[in-house]
Amino acid sequence: MSGDDGRPLGRLSVVGVGPAGPEWLTPEVAARLEAATDLVGYGPYLERIAGAHHRVHASDNREELARATHALDMAAEGRDVAVVSGGDPGVFAMAAAIFEALEGAPAGRWEDVEVDVAPGVSAMQAAAARLGAPLGNDFCVISLSDNLKPWSLIQRRVRLAAEADFAMAFYNPISRSRPWQLGEALGIVREVQGPDTLVVLATAVGRGEREDVQISTLGEVDPAAANMSTLVIVGATSTRVLERPSGRRHVYTPRYVEAAQ
């Protein structure tokens, strides 16, 4: 492609390939990947979807802004670049990083690059579907990582969300350098909600034998059972377990809330 003045017109697609496997990858994303000349993203995601015609640019999962810059540079050279996120690129993933890079760019840099975002199934949705419908009423979505925002803000958001009796989905609950944050966040909820409030640790949902879903409560959960692949769901007051005759346990939040609450 080229513009009226002969300069190349690049394209950058920010796509979400879902939290695991091809069954959650949308046709829109499949088409954008097929059209792309270059794939940019975290190595394990790219391995799942790279084709023979792709140039693959794998990077570490923490270098989002450097990755965004590299992707925009290639698009400005006229390549058709797909920036790949697991889950949904709009939920704690690469879409915001691309716009941060664009906004911080010197005037004129990347000005011919067109950016499009294609949504995907996010980890909280895959976890929720496995369980039943724990996010079936109002809910909040919070990243517990304080790499890019102050921990005091995260504390405040968790506390207000508990006071509002939202169900919650926690992303980035724990890492090697942040082993204490999930426990502290659950402790904040515990100051507001009862010990029987449901907590689910949903790890690697959709990834076969690695998948592990633990249904627990605020009073009993062990935060150390979570890892970087865990999506944490904290129930609202009305969230409950439904055990079926088969023994299977579902977790869901009804659509209704009684006026008495």
Added chain:
Amino acid sequence: MSGDDGRPLGRLSVVGVGPAGPEWLTPEVAARLEAATDLVGYGPYLERIAGAHHRVHASDNREELARATHALDMAAEGRDVAVVSGGDPGVFAMAAAIFEALEGAPAGRWEDVEVDVAPGVSAMQAAAARLGAPLGNDFCVISLSDNLKPWSLIQRRVRLAAEADFAMAFYNPISRSRPWQLGEALGIVREVQGPDTLVVLATAVGRGEREDVQISTLGEVDPAAANMSTLVIVGATSTRVLERPSGRRHVYTPRYVEAAQ
């Protein structure tokens, strides 16, 4: 299928077909629809996906519990039933209604029916992708309908979400019988956040010429411009517009929040 004692074993899949068009329908959902003998859901969703081999059971969009009962009855007869939601069935949709019906059932009813949920792209994700990344940091998801919960609880949740400086996605913002709720909810946010806070009315995203995305502010938005097909996004303090040299306007929320905030 039949069990050891010869009784039919039914299957019920609750599936999300995305907010529009086939490009957001996952392969998992496509496979479940293909396997299903019976489709249950809101008529316009079913028209999008019914095949020649399906028995189609269309109903009005407000009769979720009656629809759930009908679907479970058919599954108990040994049919392979797909209950179809637009968007994600776990977000203000049919998954919770199915579990409500199961929990309220007399002992023994539907006991052999196995229920599975398949996630889909939700309306907020399609809207967010069209805009850029407005939900790129912590956010809340709230249904403004008080059909099933008290309006006082919705008011409280909106106020606490504003105090927490979450971005927000409002589902069911308005209907013929509830023309005032979106305006009142935005008014609550306005008591906490400044008039420059971004508000987006994203109507019928993905539905061709019907799609209409309006970027406005708390100070200027006209709630009457929303309808039943509108997904409303209210920005956090840090949510901003990025206008590209092409004239295209993106809305995004950075991943970072300054400590000063």
